[in-house]
Amino acid sequence: MNRLNVRSRCYIECIVPVCENKMNLKPNLSFFCFPKDPIRSSIWIEKCGLDKNIDVSKRRYRVCARHFENHMFLNDLKNRLQPHAIPTLFIDLISNSLPSTCIDNVKNDLDNKKSNFLEHNIQDKHFGENINNFFPNTIKKKSYEPVCFVPNCKAPKDLPLYKFPLHNKQLLYIWLKRIGLSTLYDMDLYLHITICQIHFHKDCFDDKTIQLKPNAIPSLHLIDYSGPPDNCLTTSSYFENPIMSTTGDRTWGWLGSTEQFGRDAESNEFVVIPKSQLHNDKYTSSTQAAHCIIYAENEEKIFGIYNARAAVLMQLRYDGYLGFPGGLIDSGEDIINAVNREMSEEMNLNTCIHLVSYDDYVISHWSEKKKIALHFYKLKVTMPQLIEIEKRALLARDYGSEVLGTVRVPLYTLGDNYRGFPAFLEHKFIGCSRDQLLAALSSLNILTVEEINLALNTKI
Numbered sequence: 001m002n003r004l005n006v007r008s009r010c011y012i013e014c015i016v017p018v019c020e021n022k023m024n025l026k027p028n029l030s031f032f033c034f035p036k037d038p039i040r041s042s043i044w045i046e047k048c049g050l051d052k053n054i055d056v057s058k059r060r061y062r063v064c065a066r067h068f069e070n071h072m073f074l075n076d077l078k079n080r081l082q083p084h085a086i087p088t089l090f091i092d093l094i095s096n097s098l099p100s101t102c103i104d105n106v107k108n109d110l111d112n113k114k115s116n117f118l119e120h121n122i123q124d125k126h127f128g129e130n131i132n133n134f135f136p137n138t139i140k141k142k143s144y145e146p147v148c149f150v151p152n153c154k155a156p157k158d159l160p161l162y163k164f165p166l167h168n169k170q171l172l173y174i175w176l177k178r179i180g181l182s183t184l185y186d187m188d189l190y191l192h193i194t195i196c197q198i199h200f201h202k203d204c205f206d207d208k209t210i211q212l213k214p215n216a217i218p219s220l221h222l223i224d225y226s227g228p229p230d231n232c233l234t235t236s237s238y239f240e241n242p243i244m245s246t247t248g249d250r251t252w253g254w255l256g257s258t259e260q261f262g263r264d265a266e267s268n269e270f271v272v273i274p275k276s277q278l279h280n281d282k283y284t285s286s287t288q289a290a291h292c293i294i295y296a297e298n299e300e301k302i303f304g305i306y307n308a309r310a311a312v313l314m315q316l317r318y319d320g321y322l323g324f325p326g327g328l329i330d331s332g333e334d335i336i337n338a339v340n341r342e343m344s345e346e347m348n349l350n351t352c353i354h355l356v357s358y359d360d361y362v363i364s365h366w367s368e369k370k371k372i373a374l375h376f377y378k379l380k381v382t383m384p385q386l387i388e389i390e391k392r393a394l395l396a397r398d399y400g401s402e403v404l405g406t407v408r409v410p411l412y413t414l415g416d417n418y419r420g421f422p423a424f425l426e427h428k429f430i431g432c433s434r435d436q437l438l439a440a441l442s443s444l445n446i447l448t449v450e451e452i453n454l455a456l457n458t459k460i
């Protein structure tokens, strides 16, 4: 129910900087207060590009329904939001208000809107001093140095750079597929990135200029694309028979450089590295990754019958495999820093409360074939903490991209002797994560070796 009187309605407008919707002018449009939950509220603040210190508890600070996708609403009237709703629509608003979709026009127009907005709001302390802070991140002018966005591009930095063809979605899709980028990111990402001249065949350019032809597509020095190098201009047949699958690209994109590590492991491919040999050059000078099992003792009985034994977290990865949070160790990076960094990126783990340390070491494995050393750590928490960690994971930076969800491992076996833990073990596991799981379950006294062997040998 809308309890606002006429005076208040005149006062309320959408806080999104480029949005001009006001409550008194749009009586049928809903204007939503910021969520009370501080984490969700901070996401709204970030999405709207506001200063993070703004006090959004004030009821006059609202975001209008225009910035929420249809599925964020509970009803057709669009006046009730789902509990998890976040504002994501900013770019349409901008491009709809422009006569042309040309990116330069968009940027110029935005710059104008920004300065107008600034003139009107410069006195408002809530918006902070840094102008970049209070524009939606979809249009935020990033202080980035334009570089070529093709992974591992080794071309000289001074080559001309070209923007993505945002005005033509089909052409854009072909560019993205060629470059190996996801088609699933927000369009705003592509506003800010460019690729350099080295990736275009000479036929892509208008005679004797560096101007790209409108139907030019990148075809050279691309990590994944291996078509003929002169396959560099689109024809209408491209559009009639789109080369994109409807679910996005089928390339490895940025992940191309680590693709070899992700390939299915052969049986016995991973061997345990004895602790005494961990510092051998063979391992320290090769690719290394560190992952971590988060677990809590759990006395609960599932359905009142099955002993939960422990709550053990794994995650569904972007590639459809199960694994643990963690990742590759950057060169020169300390292993513990790496594992904590990855836990914060992938799980949104509050490392002020939960910090993995050297003492949490469990086991390391080595693949001679892939020349990768995989180190494994543990993090023991209480059950309420684990539940909190699960909730926070939904807000992780990598949630929805690299990580598709946290799962608890069922550690009990149902009456058919198969469903439960034995069935779980038949999933696909990345790297040596299945071995890591089994090693941890036994060394942490969650399951006995006998119980593990029984589960391993049970087939449907």
Ligand SMILES: O=c1[nH]cnc2c1ncn2[C@@H]1O[C@H](COP(=O)(O)OP(=O)(O)O)[C@@H](O)[C@H]1O
Pocket: 258, 260, 261, 262, 263, 289, 291, 322, 323, 324, 325, 326, 327, 328, 329, 374, 402, 430, 431, 432, 433, 436
């Ligand atoms: O949970 C795991 N346990 C053991 N090895 C893993 C796990 N997850 C990934 N790996 C291995 O480590 C490699 C890099 O890990 P990941 O994909 O997590 O790194 P990244 O997040 O830095 O890209 C993977 O290709 C795979 O071989």
